[in-house]
Amino acid sequence: xxxxxxxxxxxxxxxxxxxxxxxxxxxNVAFCRLTHNDQPLHLDAGAARKAGFPDVLVNGLYTFATAxxxxxxxxxxxxxxxxxxxxxxxxxxxxxxxDTLGFRTEVVDKRPSSKAGRGVVTLLHRxxxxxxxxxxxxxxxxxxxxxxxGA
Numbered sequence: 003x004x005x006x007x008x009x010x011x012x013x014x015x016x017x018x019x020x021x022x023x024x025x026x027x028x029x030n031v032a033f034c035r036l037t038h039n040d041q042p043l044h045l046d047a048g049a050a051r052k053a054g055f056p057d058v059l060v061n062g063l064y065t066f067a068t069a070x071x072x073x074x075x076x077x078x079x080x081x082x083x084x085x086x087x088x089x090x091x092x093x094x095x096x097x098x099x100x101d102t103l104g105f106r107t108e109v110v111d112k113r114p115s116s117k118a119g120r121g122v123v124t125l126l127h128r129x130x131x132x133x134x135x136x137x138x139x140x141x142x143x144x145x146x147x148x149x150x151x152g153a
Contacts, residue, residue, distance in 0.1 A: 005079035008121030008148045011109045019072050019105040025060050027099040033064040060097035065138045069127045072105045073142075083120055083145040091140040095131070102132040110141065119148050 034044050042049035043059045050058045074082075097103070110124040122145050129138040 005074065005077050005081040006146070007081055008112065008114075008123065008146050011112050011121075011123045011146075013109050013111055015109045017073075017076050017107045017109075019076055019107065021072050022102050022104050023068055023072065024102045025064070025097060025099055027058065030058065030060045030064060030099060033061050033067075037061070037063065039063075055096065055098075057098045060099060060101070062093045062097075062138065065093070065097050065103065065129055066091060066140065068103065069105055069129045069138060069140075070142065073107050073125070073127060077107060077125060078144055078146055081146040083147060086122065086143040086145055089141040089143070091138075093138050095135045095137045097131065097137050101137075103137070104130050104132075106130070115145060119150070120145050121148055 030044060034040065039061060041061075043053060043055070044061050045058060047058050050056075106128045108126040108128070110126050112121055112123045114121050122143060125142045125144065127138075127140055127142060128136055130136050
């Protein structure tokens with residue numbers, strides 16, 4: 003499914019993304035290695051237990067990046083001009099290997115751009131685990147094409 007044109011975003015609309023992602027420790031380690039993050043809480047179960055956690059913590063940026071990635075098909079695939087920014091990133095609960103993540107996006111706001119054929123949309127992304135607990139939320143502001151001027 004292609005992303006949405008500016009005109010297709012409606013403030014207040016909620017998009018439930020179909021993909022569910024079960025996080026593995028292999029995914030977590032690979033992400034940490036790719037991003038040069040050697041935080042022991044992500045890589046060493048003993049260090050995580052010593053800090054009071056039952057297992058290693060999944061890197062929060064993995065959760066954040068996965069939320070953006072999962073949302074693309076339903077929001078900006080093929081219509082994106084630019085990601086303008088991210089704001090208010092929060093991780094209210096930890097993610098552990100074996101957790102299954104679900105994703106939801108709410109359209110917060112939209113406005114025409116000063117450049118023809120484009121509009122600016124603010125999205126609120128939320129991630130929850132298999133118990134329905136919110137584990138990540140953030141706002142993403144994007145510039146997308148309009149139907150009449152976007153090709």
